[in-house]
Amino acid sequence: MIAETVCSAVSAAGLGIAAVTAYRKRYLAAARIAAYSLIPLGLVLTGAVGWAVDTAFSPTAWLGFxxxxxxxxxxxxxxxxxxxxxxxxxxxxxxxKAAARRDAVAPTASAPSLGGGRTAEPARPAATPQPQPKGRKQAAAGAGDDFSDIEAILKKHGI
Structure with missing residues (x-):
C-alpha cells in the first residue's frame, strides 16, 4: 500500500514539473518528463509494484536470484x-569460418591466364643479377612480349 502511494506521488510530481516546463514553452522536454512520470503510475495500475514488493520480501525469490x-x-x-x-x-x-569461406573461393581467379600450355618462367637464383633493358630495342622487345600474350589469347578465341 505504501509503495503504491509513493509511486502515485512521484507521478503527480512529475506531471507538475512537466506542466511548468510546458508553461516555459519547452514542449518537447515537457512531453519527455510527462512520459517518464507516467511510468510509476502505469506500474502501480498493472500490479507490477505489488509483485515487486512481494518478491523483495520473499526468501524463495532471493534464493532464485x-x-x-x-x-x-x-x-x-x-x-x-x-x-x-x-x-x-x-x-x-x-x-x-569467414576466413575459410573467403579462402575457399578460387584464390587465383583474378590472376591472368598464361595461354595454352605455356608456363611461367622459373625463378632465377638471387645471386644471378637480372639483365636490365638497355636502349629502344630491348624496351620494344619487352612491350612486344606483352602483346604476344594478348595475341595468343585472341587467337585462342578465334578473333
Missing part, C-alpha cells in the same frame, strides 16, 4: 578458463 547469480558466475568462470587454455570463443570461431 542467488541461483541466477551463481549460474552467471559459472559462465564467467568457464569463459576465463577457455581464454586461459586458448580455446577459441564464439567470435574467434566465426572469424575462422
Amino acid at each position: 542467488g541461483l541466477l547469480g551463481g549460474a552467471w558466475a559459472m559462465f564467467l568462470g568457464i569463459r576465463a578458463v577457455e581464454k586461459r587454455k586458448g580455446i577459441p570463443g564464439r567470435k574467434e570461431r566465426r572469424a575462422a
Whole structure:
C-alpha cells in the first residue's frame, strides 16, 4: 500500500514539473518528463509494484536470484578458463569460418591466364643479377612480349 502511494506521488510530481516546463514553452522536454512520470503510475495500475514488493520480501525469490547469480558466475568462470587454455570463443570461431569461406573461393581467379600450355618462367637464383633493358630495342622487345600474350589469347578465341 505504501509503495503504491509513493509511486502515485512521484507521478503527480512529475506531471507538475512537466506542466511548468510546458508553461516555459519547452514542449518537447515537457512531453519527455510527462512520459517518464507516467511510468510509476502505469506500474502501480498493472500490479507490477505489488509483485515487486512481494518478491523483495520473499526468501524463495532471493534464493532464485542467488541461483541466477551463481549460474552467471559459472559462465564467467568457464569463459576465463577457455581464454586461459586458448580455446577459441564464439567470435574467434566465426572469424575462422569467414576466413575459410573467403579462402575457399578460387584464390587465383583474378590472376591472368598464361595461354595454352605455356608456363611461367622459373625463378632465377638471387645471386644471378637480372639483365636490365638497355636502349629502344630491348624496351620494344619487352612491350612486344606483352602483346604476344594478348595475341595468343585472341587467337585462342578465334578473333
